[in-house]
Amino acid sequence: MPAAGYTTTLHIRLSAPWTKHQLVNHQQSTMKVLKFGGTSVGTVESLRNVKSIVESADEPVIVVVSALGGLTDKLISTARVAAAGGDAYFADYQAMVKRHHDIIEGIVPQEKRQQLYVIVNALLDELGNIYKGVSLIRDLSQRTIDIIVSYGERLSSAIITRIISDARLFDSRYFIKTLDQFGKHVLDNDATQKLVHATFDNASFKVAIVPGFISTDANGDITNLGRGGSDYTASLLGAVLGAEEIEIWTDIDGMHNNDPRYVQGTSPVSELHFEEAAELAYFGAKILHPSCVLPARLNNIPVRLLNTMEPQRPGTLIHNMPSTRTIKAVAAKDNIIAIKIKSGRMLLAYGFLHKVFETFENYRTSIDMMATSEVGVTVTIDDEKHLAAIVDDLKKFGTVTIDHDMVIICVVGD
């Protein structure tokens, strides 16, 4: 829960995977983790900048990479087209093949291409066969989607390893582990920490390339950390290995004071407290994955948001320094559902809120915000999977009304 003073909102997450006890790392290291998102690895031009940024690092670096910009969306939409049957998916698939080949032709040194084509074409052939299978049986399970999206980071990391000098590939499927909880993949904290140490503690590297986002479960089946999850991969590695700094390189010069996709004339915020950054990320600032702040914060590892296309810009430094007494930024999150429970019995009754929260906990649904009054309580959620069942259960405590299409506006600062 955020410290008082950082935000106007109050929210409760029922299933945070990290606890301070599990996370604190006492290892000291002169190593940085650099993460390059899809927006940084999508074109030959941006990949040239990635190469020069990474190669100019003085210390060893772990470089976490996303799939080529927009590719994860494309992998999913093509899967849906395939699942409708026929070969309509094939043109999209071929465009993906061409996009990877064009990147290789555009930036990979000639002497590394032949060996790389063997690897990349094997991955692309596998992907093509999976699409073909989906189109034949016209069935697309979550497990198949998880497998399909994994090709994005597997391909990009194989290519980027051949672009950057002295780079070595470390496959995150062997050290980022997830558990299944109520149909969702959540981080397997203990297994991940052990495997990350086993992989990196005695490894020698100047540049370790790691595919972001992807992971495996206890059976070795491919899973992932959720959309935008490469930030989380970077933060986990930085936290577990005690990195000096975690740098998130993207297409904008840091966290802006409002969402630049909707608001004109926004400007970057130079410094944020971890809690301020977590609030903004959770409430819609897409530049940062919401889970990525906590591991860094618990280990007090600064996170810097930087612009790959303008690396000299200062960006945003996220750290543990006290906040200045200003409003720093605004974020917004839409598709919010507000649930109002009105109850005459609530007045002066203890245990009422406990019962309300327990209902949400039973359905593993996180409450983002709440407001109470003498006669009722309103909570907001963004996941409507169990809405009907939750409402049924809440009716035991009072009259329940629901508002869809609501927005949370989050004002962060002190």
Ligand code: ADP
């Ligand atoms: P990446 O592919 O590098 O992970 P993302 O698209 O996930 O990049 O995040 C960067 C984008 O986040 C920016 O291009 C910007 O449009 C969006 N964004 C939303 N809110 C903010 C904000 N407050 N500050 C900066 N960028 C923001």
Ligand code: ASP
């Ligand atoms: N490629 C994944 C996605 O688009 C993960 C990431 O880029 O962070 O969601």
Ligand code: MG
């Ligand atoms: Mg992102």
